[in-house]
Structure formats: C-alpha cells, structure tokens
Amino acid sequence: MNEFDLIKRYFNPATQPAVADLGIGDDAALLTPRAGCQQAISVDMLVSGRHFFADVDPWRLGYKSLAVNLSDLAAMGAVPRWFTLALALPAADTAWLDAFSRGLFHLAQLHGVELVGGDTTRGPLTISIQIAGEVETGTALTRCGASDGDDVWVSGVLGAAAAAVAQRTDALQLAPEMLARCLDRLEMPTPRVALGRALRGLASACLDVSDGIVGDLGHICERSGLRAELFAESLPVDPVLGALPLATQQKLALAGGDEYELCFCAPATRREQILHLALEHDLPLTRVGRMLAPLAGAQAVQLVDGQGAALAFSHGAFDHFGA
Amino acid sequence: MNEFDLIKRYFNPATQPAVADLGIGDDAALLTPRAGCQQAISVDMLVSGRHFFADVDPWRLGYKSLAVNLSDLAAMGAVPRWFTLALALPAADTAWLDAFSRGLFHLAQLHGVELVGGDTTRGPLTISIQIAGEVETGTALTRCGASDGDDVWVSGVLGAAAAAVAQRTDALQLAPEMLARCLDRLEMPTPRVALGRALRGLASACLDVSDGIVGDLGHICERSGLRAELFAESLPVDPVLGALPLATQQKLALAGGDEYELCFCAPATRREQILHLALEHDLPLTRVGRMLAPLAGAQAVQLVDGQGAALAFSHGAFDHFGA
CATH class of the missing domain: 3.30.1330.10 (PurM-like, N-terminal domain)
Known part of the structure; x- marks a missing residue:
C-alpha cells in the first residue's frame, strides 16, 4: 500500500x-x-x-x-x-x-x-x-477577561485521568474495574463543545484543563492580570476515586492534566444561570475558587482550605521541557 | 527553560x-x-x-x-x-x-x-x-481543470535539489562549488507565490513539483481525467548541472522532488501571455508537455523525445510507504 x-x-x-x-x-x-x-x-x-x-x-x-x-x-x-x-x-x-x-x-x-x-x-x-x-465576532471566550471578585468554575469531575496515569507509572494501585473507568476518562475525554457555546456572554474567561487546574488557572491569572484562590475542599473529585484516601483524591484532582474539562470565570451575579446550565447539559458545574486583585509577593494561584487558610501545593503545570 | x-x-x-x-x-x-x-x-x-x-x-x-x-x-x-x-x-x-x-x-x-x-x-x-x-472565491488553481490539448508548463529550472540528495546518498559526485549551489536549491526553495497569484484566470490546472514532475503531472492527469506527454528534451535543467552528462541532467530534472516549482496547464492561446509573465517575474516558464484525451492502455504520463517517440522512464513519484 x-x-x-x-x-x-x-x-x-x-x-x-x-x-x-x-x-x-x-x-x-x-x-x-x-x-x-x-x-x-x-x-x-x-x-x-x-x-x-x-x-x-x-x-x-x-x-x-x-x-x-x-x-x-x-x-x-x-x-x-x-x-x-x-x-x-x-x-x-x-x-x-x-x-x-x-x-x-x-x-x-x-x-x-x-x-x-x-x-x-x-x-x-x-x-x-x-x-x-x-x-x-466578538463573542469568543478568552483567558484575559476575568475580573476581581469573579467566581472560578470547573465542569465535570476531576482526577480520574490523573489516576490512570499514576497507575501506569506505579504511583498508584487501582482495582481493575476502577482502572478501566479511569482509563476511559484518560483515553476518551468528552470535549465540552456545547458547554463552551453556552458560556458565550456568561463567562468572563475560559480555558480547558489540559495541564492541571492549578497551572491552567494560572494562565487565566496571568492573562487577566489577577490572582486566584482555589478552594481545595470544593474540587469535584471523580466518584470513581471514592475508595482512595481523601488526600490522594484531592491530589489527583489538582494534578490532573488530560481532563479536558472547562475552567471558567464569571461574576457572582451569574451563579443561578450557571447552575441552570449544569442541569440543562446534565454536567456538574462546580464553583471552585475566586479571582482576586494582584498582591505583591502572593502566588498567582493559592490553594486554600474551608476556612480560607493557605495550603501548600507543589504540583505546577505539566511542562514538557521541565526538569 | x-x-x-x-x-x-x-x-x-x-x-x-x-x-x-x-x-x-x-x-x-x-x-x-x-x-x-x-x-x-x-x-x-x-x-x-x-x-x-x-x-x-x-x-x-x-x-x-x-x-x-x-x-x-x-x-x-x-x-x-x-x-x-x-x-x-x-x-x-x-x-x-x-x-x-x-x-x-x-x-x-x-x-x-x-x-x-x-x-x-x-x-x-x-x-x-x-x-x-x-x-x-472561484479563482483558485486546482488540479482538475486541465483540458485536452492544453500545454504543460513548469516554472524555474529543475534537477539541482535532486542532485544534492543524490550526492548525500553517494549516487553522484559533485564539485564543491556545484554542491553548494545545489544545496541552496534543496534547502532554500523559493515558493512561487507571486507566480501562483498571476496564474489565476490563466492556468487551467496547477500544482507544485514536490514529488518529481512525472508523478506530480500524473496527479493533474488523474484529477482532470486526461493523460499527458512530457517532452524530455524541453525540460529546463538547472545550469549548475551543466558539467554532468546529458542523460544524468535529464534524469535529475525528471526525478527531482523537492523543487517547489509550479507545474501548470494552459490553453495554447495563452502562450504569449505566459511568456510575458516569465519576463515580468524574471523567472523561466518552459513549455514541457501537453495534455491529451485518455487512451486505454496508455500511461498517464508518457515521456517522449523530440520526434514524439515514447521513452522509457522508471522513476515514479516519491512514496513514503513504497518498497
């Protein structure tokens, strides 16, 4: 041939x-x-x-x-x-x-x-x-339109794709059925095209989670000239990971690139509309953080606990040329 | 970094x-x-x-x-x-x-x-x-518009890029200065954008010579439902190859992919206009063949000598998955 x-x-x-x-x-x-x-x-x-x-x-x-x-x-x-x-x-x-x-x-x-x-x-x-x-013309969602005080949202649930990768690199041991479902998420992500269309005129900034939500949200911060707080306890962890220790679930949800969910910002006045969208698209939309004015010396994206206290987090975006 | x-x-x-x-x-x-x-x-x-x-x-x-x-x-x-x-x-x-x-x-x-x-x-x-x-809209040059009786033209001169490749694979020995000029042609081809623009409304079909003129002209034949004769003695051989035996020059001009010259068809009534274009663009435009009605059993592209007699030619288009 x-x-x-x-x-x-x-x-x-x-x-x-x-x-x-x-x-x-x-x-x-x-x-x-x-x-x-x-x-x-x-x-x-x-x-x-x-x-x-x-x-x-x-x-x-x-x-x-x-x-x-x-x-x-x-x-x-x-x-x-x-x-x-x-x-x-x-x-x-x-x-x-x-x-x-x-x-x-x-x-x-x-x-x-x-x-x-x-x-x-x-x-x-x-x-x-x-x-x-x-x-x-003029309606595209970019990374640069977020405002101080905007909510940060993410579609779907996170962590399963990262779990499948962790299993392959021996960092995690998943039960066979759990692994199969994680592999489905890693290998057959659903592009959120309909959601993206529906967010025009609603979201102030948007990107897809392809390098891990911390790094990706960092891109919105950089392009919008802001910083962000990410609510560790609000992250929507994939229920397939429910049997894992809570700390592991959270780590996977944070580290997971390859999720291809949408992370977007919107004014607080839009919450009801966004929750309505979730029903309409039969897709969880979770409020996971907020955008803040820049502050000298502050991290672009700060992970915080339920009381708003800063948490340490060492995983940056996935970098093909990093050490 | x-x-x-x-x-x-x-x-x-x-x-x-x-x-x-x-x-x-x-x-x-x-x-x-x-x-x-x-x-x-x-x-x-x-x-x-x-x-x-x-x-x-x-x-x-x-x-x-x-x-x-x-x-x-x-x-x-x-x-x-x-x-x-x-x-x-x-x-x-x-x-x-x-x-x-x-x-x-x-x-x-x-x-x-x-x-x-x-x-x-x-x-x-x-x-x-x-x-x-x-x-x-509607003015693009495609491969499918050639007519029976159209002339076949090629821009520039052919063979130098093929000679540089042949030297690397030890099929040819070029003098250092000659090699340098052949490498220039191989590594820095000039895309014929201005010529392509000027051929709108003039050429009936067009493509760039990237797999060797015989194979490339074959694509025009296939898409236009015709066959072609290619005049072996009319091929514009790069003068840098002048010191090589005539048969080698011809072979290189025929085999040369990587030339990125334009090969195009046009009615005979356009000859004067095309020669004028050559002057205007300071670029040789050479009539190298003609399009013919399909004939059962005939080759898509037949190489012919100055008397119109068929010549054998075994080099097809470059094929990345061929034997």
Missing part, C-alpha cells in the same frame, strides 16, 4: 460532512468561511511515549487526538468546522490505521467536522491535528 | 505582522477572514532523517519548513495569511531554536504571514506546519 492508497483508504471516508468546497486531494483544501464570524485556530502534537502509551488502543488514540483539539475550540466558545491531520507512522500497519481512523472519524462525525487535509509519512509515531472553528 | 518560556522567547517575535485578532497564548487564535474569499488550507510534516538530514543547518530548516507550505498555497493561487507550528524536539537546544526560528520568521516576514498558534513538545525531531491562505 502506498501513501496515496493509504490516504484514500483510511482518511477519505464517504461519511464525512461536506464542509469544504474542495477537500482532500489537491495542494490545499478550499473552504468558505461563515460571514460574521471569527475563526478560532488551534494545533496539538501528540508523541508516542510522551502523550500516550505506545500500546494504547488505536481507536481510542484516534478519538483522543481529535478530542484534545475540539476541547481547545470548546474553551473559545467556537463551533468546530474542519481539521487537518499530520501523521508520522513507523509502518503502514493496516489494522492500526483502520482502528485509528475509525476512532478519529467517530468523533469527527459527532461534531460535524471535516478532515480537509493531511500529510502521512514514515517516522516515529507522532500525530498533529490542527483545527479551525467559527465563533460569532 | 520551560515550554512556555521557549514559546515566548523563540516563537512570538515582535516583528510578526498583525494578521490575527488574538495570536499565540490562548486556547486558540482568533482571526477575521476576508470577505469574498475562500480559504486554502494545507499541512506538511517533516521528519528528521526522512525529509531532511539531521545535520541540516537549523536556519535553513526553519526556512524550508515554511517554504514547502507556502508552495502549496502558491499552487492554489492563494495569498498566504497565517500558519501554526507543531514541533517535537529531542531537547530544548537554545542555539538550534534560535537559528530555526530566525529562518522560519525570515520567510514568514517576506510573505506577511503570522504564526498564530503552536505546540512544542519533547520527541524525535518532527516539524508540522499548517498554513491558511485566501483566494478570491
């Missing part, structure tokens, strides 16, 4: 939504942007052994490769429209490609996004997806 | 054109598309040891990584506007990053394109750039 056959066979299914005017097969795809919208553009690169275990199920890898990009658009409040795929493969393994592409297109179809271009080459297993979405 | 410092230091220079409404630093970039235009989207992935030699000069690698994408947009007749960069690096080598990013932004500035997003991670050296350009 050559490169062109491979693309035809696995990456050009008849089931694709017809978003593009001209799709795969030319020097570039051609697309007509929607009037009155800005485009939101994001890119991710996943490397075997770093972002995923080399033995991960390929269907799930295909799913997750797109999910992480959809999550970035969700955090902007954008409707995802099209994506490209750059794929380096050690070999043209047909069973792997079949499963990978099915996982990818399963999620693509759910969100009506079209694969409009790609590049396939031989090399160490590396996946890069770039995605484009559209959001009505 | 951590991942965030690395991005700030090397990939967010003050000299960037302000194409984006919101650039690097959020979950996604925000951009306003031009009214009346379609977008042209393309992606490439370059892997160390496959698309470039591991010891290549990093400035040149940065330049070329963007050049190959600009070339795809040139082949569509589009104006390049923004790009994203996904980069896996074995280590955060500051000297390498400094040179790589300077080479990249040198070319980006020449074309007024902005780096609007990226992902940097540790891994085997892999570079993926995705680019977006804009072209007035």
Whole structure:
C-alpha cells in the first residue's frame, strides 16, 4: 500500500460532512468561511511515549487526538468546522490505521467536522491535528477577561485521568474495574463543545484543563492580570476515586492534566444561570475558587482550605521541557 | 527553560505582522477572514532523517519548513495569511531554536504571514506546519481543470535539489562549488507565490513539483481525467548541472522532488501571455508537455523525445510507504 492508497483508504471516508468546497486531494483544501464570524485556530502534537502509551488502543488514540483539539475550540466558545491531520507512522500497519481512523472519524462525525487535509509519512509515531472553528465576532471566550471578585468554575469531575496515569507509572494501585473507568476518562475525554457555546456572554474567561487546574488557572491569572484562590475542599473529585484516601483524591484532582474539562470565570451575579446550565447539559458545574486583585509577593494561584487558610501545593503545570 | 518560556522567547517575535485578532497564548487564535474569499488550507510534516538530514543547518530548516507550505498555497493561487507550528524536539537546544526560528520568521516576514498558534513538545525531531491562505472565491488553481490539448508548463529550472540528495546518498559526485549551489536549491526553495497569484484566470490546472514532475503531472492527469506527454528534451535543467552528462541532467530534472516549482496547464492561446509573465517575474516558464484525451492502455504520463517517440522512464513519484 502506498501513501496515496493509504490516504484514500483510511482518511477519505464517504461519511464525512461536506464542509469544504474542495477537500482532500489537491495542494490545499478550499473552504468558505461563515460571514460574521471569527475563526478560532488551534494545533496539538501528540508523541508516542510522551502523550500516550505506545500500546494504547488505536481507536481510542484516534478519538483522543481529535478530542484534545475540539476541547481547545470548546474553551473559545467556537463551533468546530474542519481539521487537518499530520501523521508520522513507523509502518503502514493496516489494522492500526483502520482502528485509528475509525476512532478519529467517530468523533469527527459527532461534531460535524471535516478532515480537509493531511500529510502521512514514515517516522516515529507522532500525530498533529490542527483545527479551525467559527465563533460569532466578538463573542469568543478568552483567558484575559476575568475580573476581581469573579467566581472560578470547573465542569465535570476531576482526577480520574490523573489516576490512570499514576497507575501506569506505579504511583498508584487501582482495582481493575476502577482502572478501566479511569482509563476511559484518560483515553476518551468528552470535549465540552456545547458547554463552551453556552458560556458565550456568561463567562468572563475560559480555558480547558489540559495541564492541571492549578497551572491552567494560572494562565487565566496571568492573562487577566489577577490572582486566584482555589478552594481545595470544593474540587469535584471523580466518584470513581471514592475508595482512595481523601488526600490522594484531592491530589489527583489538582494534578490532573488530560481532563479536558472547562475552567471558567464569571461574576457572582451569574451563579443561578450557571447552575441552570449544569442541569440543562446534565454536567456538574462546580464553583471552585475566586479571582482576586494582584498582591505583591502572593502566588498567582493559592490553594486554600474551608476556612480560607493557605495550603501548600507543589504540583505546577505539566511542562514538557521541565526538569 | 520551560515550554512556555521557549514559546515566548523563540516563537512570538515582535516583528510578526498583525494578521490575527488574538495570536499565540490562548486556547486558540482568533482571526477575521476576508470577505469574498475562500480559504486554502494545507499541512506538511517533516521528519528528521526522512525529509531532511539531521545535520541540516537549523536556519535553513526553519526556512524550508515554511517554504514547502507556502508552495502549496502558491499552487492554489492563494495569498498566504497565517500558519501554526507543531514541533517535537529531542531537547530544548537554545542555539538550534534560535537559528530555526530566525529562518522560519525570515520567510514568514517576506510573505506577511503570522504564526498564530503552536505546540512544542519533547520527541524525535518532527516539524508540522499548517498554513491558511485566501483566494478570491472561484479563482483558485486546482488540479482538475486541465483540458485536452492544453500545454504543460513548469516554472524555474529543475534537477539541482535532486542532485544534492543524490550526492548525500553517494549516487553522484559533485564539485564543491556545484554542491553548494545545489544545496541552496534543496534547502532554500523559493515558493512561487507571486507566480501562483498571476496564474489565476490563466492556468487551467496547477500544482507544485514536490514529488518529481512525472508523478506530480500524473496527479493533474488523474484529477482532470486526461493523460499527458512530457517532452524530455524541453525540460529546463538547472545550469549548475551543466558539467554532468546529458542523460544524468535529464534524469535529475525528471526525478527531482523537492523543487517547489509550479507545474501548470494552459490553453495554447495563452502562450504569449505566459511568456510575458516569465519576463515580468524574471523567472523561466518552459513549455514541457501537453495534455491529451485518455487512451486505454496508455500511461498517464508518457515521456517522449523530440520526434514524439515514447521513452522509457522508471522513476515514479516519491512514496513514503513504497518498497
């Protein structure tokens, strides 16, 4: 099978939504942007052994490769429209490609996004997806709009993805059924696209939790020129972790990157609306902190207990080039 | 240096054109598309040891990584506007990053394109750039518009990039000065963006020569439902190869992928206009073949001599998964 056959066979299914005017097969795809919208553009690169275990199920890898990009658009409040795929493969393994592409297109179809271009080459297993979405001009959720006094919210529950990683690195021992549910969370995160759309006009700032909530909230602080308090006891820990010691649950909820939940800020006047959204989307939305004016010498994100007393926390954001 | 410092230091220079409404630093970039235009989207992935030699000069690698994408947009007749960069690096080598990013932004500035997003991670050296350009709706150059009887043209001169590769693989011995000039062509190709723009309304089909002219012209044949004759003796061989035997020159000109010249079709009535373009752009434009109606049993692309007699040619397009 050559490169062109491979693309035809696995990456050009008849089931694709017809978003593009001209799709795969030319020097570039051609697309007509929607009037009155800005485009939101994001890119991710996943490397075997770093972002995923080399033995991960390929269907799930295909799913997750797109999910992480959809999550970035969700955090902007954008409707995802099209994506490209750059794929380096050690070999043209047909069973792997079949499963990978099915996982990818399963999620693509759910969100009506079209694969409009790609590049396939031989090399160490590396996946890069770039995605484009559209959001009505001026309504995008960014990291820089939070105000002093805003509440900090997070969607869903946290910690299970981190637990699955901790198990693989022998830092934790989970019962088999518990592990399976944690792996589901790690390998098949749900991008919160509908929630992101609903937060337009409501949230003052938003991002997706991909490096751990402490580090991620730190990005909002930096871009908004504020600091934040994070309520340790309010963090919504995944119930699957209920059998673990409380301190471990909290640590996992704090450290967990790879959750792809949305962390957002909103004025206190919006609490009722936000709790209504939680019902509407059948998704927990939990108030986990508040934004504060900057203070010389204070940490950007301070973990506090139920009495507002500062707690120590040493886990920063995940850093690919850190020590 | 951590991942965030690395991005700030090397990939967010003050000299960037302000194409984006919101650039690097959020979950996604925000951009306003031009009214009346379609977008042209393309992606490439370059892997160390496959698309470039591991010891290549990093400035040149940065330049070329963007050049190959600009070339795809040139082949569509589009104006390049923004790009994203996904980069896996074995280590955060500051000297390498400094040179790589300077080479990249040198070319980006020449074309007024902005780096609007990226992902940097540790891994085997892999570079993926995705680019977006804009072209007035309905005027893009595709591979599927050629007609029976159209001339086939190619820009520039061919063979030098292939010669540089052949030298590295010991298939050829070039004199040092000759090698240097061939390496310039291989490592710093000029994307033919202005020519692509000028060909709108003139060329019936167009692509860039990235896999060798025989294979690339084959793509136009397939998409246009035609076959082609390629005039062996008309191929514009790079004068730097003048000292080599004629047969070697021809072989290099035919086999040369990595040339990033434009190959395009146009009706014979356009010859004068095209030769005028050559003068205007100070760039050779050579008529190298013609498109023909399909014929059962005939090769898609047939190499012919000066008398129109068929010549054998065994080199197909470069195929990353071929034997």
